[in-house]
Amino acid sequence: MRTRPKLMLVSLLALAALLASGCAERVPGAAHQSTTLVVEHVQRGTTSLVPADFVQGSDGGEIDTLAATVLTEVRAYWQREYPAVFGEPWHELEGGFVSVDTADESTPPPPCTQSAPDVEGNAYYCPAEDVIVWDRAALLPVLTERYGAGAVMLVLAHEVGHAVQARSGVTGRSGRADPRLYPTIVLESMADCYAGAFLRWVVDGSSGHLRLAEDELDAALRALITFRDPVGTDDSEQGAHGDAFDRVSAFQDGYQAGAGPCSRITAENRTFTQRAFTSAGDLERGGNLPLEDLLAAMTDDLDAYFTGIVTTAGTEWSPPEIGKVPEEPRCTPGGQGGVAYCPEAKAVRVRTEGMLGEVHAGIGDYAAGMLLASRYALGAWQAAGNPLTGREAQRGALCLAGAYTGSLLRPERDFTVSPGDLGEAVQLLLIYDYPARDVNGGSLATGFDRISAFRAGVTAGAGGCGFG
Structure with a gap:
């Protein structure tokens, strides 16, 4: 907050990245092998796990099995919800899903990147190839161990949300339908909102393979705000995702009202609290x-x-x-x-x-x-x-x-x-x-x-x- 002259209050920072081809988030943490402890933790939140047979590049291990289970349920959600919201059938991703082991130097470059290290600590949707990619070495294990399986559900549902945008005409291979209505921060809020709608579906017991209790949502939200933008990022910047209030607000809107209202988010009806510094003094004080x-x-x-x-x-x-x-x-x-x-x-x-x-x-x-x-x-x-x-x-x-x-x-x-x-x-x-x-x-x-x-x-x- 600020008086005149300005008073700035600064949040803790977290690393975040945006690939030019889609959304990507970086989670601080070292790359490491998944463990039996991770699977035991995950199993508490699931009824059964789906084999990762449809995931390209998968090692068939515990983390990709969790990812495959989540994606199976996100697809089931959109097979039902997409026709209800948009009046058209859901179309599966043409490029599918790709798991990347960024800890292995011999891993080939994943779609839409130059090398595997470009994906380290990230997950993203690439509209050019209609594919979702994630790092199974330094992203999903960190999310699971720090925040629980709900964080993995949220992140992958967010990325599928970008695929929903491409199918509904908000984005696509030809670019945004209207950059004025859909700057980056709006696209990210919409994807956060879709993720909230999906997690509500899971919490309500509608998922065939996943379970999540209401009291586990806080951990998922702590994971979400790890991806907030650095303080002082303007909401109009290319790549802006929103501050903690913006991101949690979008998630809660989807959780409380469903996917329909998420689909109608634009720059004309959405207010963001993220803002840039307005003076050198504010920046120097750190707020x-x-x-x-x-x-x-x-x-x-x-x-x-x-x-x-x-x-x-x-x-x-x-x-x-x-x-x-x-x-x-x-x-x-x-x-x-x-x-x-x-x-x-x-x-x-x-x-x-x-x-x-x-x-x-x-x-x-x-x-x-x-x-x-x-x-x-x-x-x-x-x-x-x-x-x-x-x-x-x-x-x-x-x-x-x-x-x-x-x-x-x-x-x-x-x-x-x-x-x-x-x-x-x-x-x-x-x-x-x-x-x-x-x-x-x-x-x-x-x-x-x-x-x-x-x-x-x-x-x-x-x-x-x-x-x-």
């Missing part, structure tokens, strides 16, 4: 204010914002007093973390050491800011006569924190978001449940639900949270 400066700047802005929405809702209130404490604040029966709302005193207590400082240093300053905003939100929630415990309070705190965050997207504000801010919020919500805690310490159990509640406020404002 992070010192924690003390952040808290001071946000306090005044939170006072004004929440006073406005509570007053609009027909209730008078005084903003909560801010007080620093040496230990984790415990003004209610349940712990709320390094920042707590005390309903009897109508105050917010802050401990700058410990968890709050770690979040600020490890994720970014708006991650710390989110913790503060969610406690202010509980104060506004109480002022409007709402309960401070239970799921309604937990969702309300996040929704109002999202509404506040969404207000910072308006360029006329003196205090506005900068590159990486909303991505930091997503990272925080996937790792910690503190922003969703009610005054008794109860919280929404999954990062997926926490992000969904936060997004409701970002997109719909305080009115979407029941205010105004």
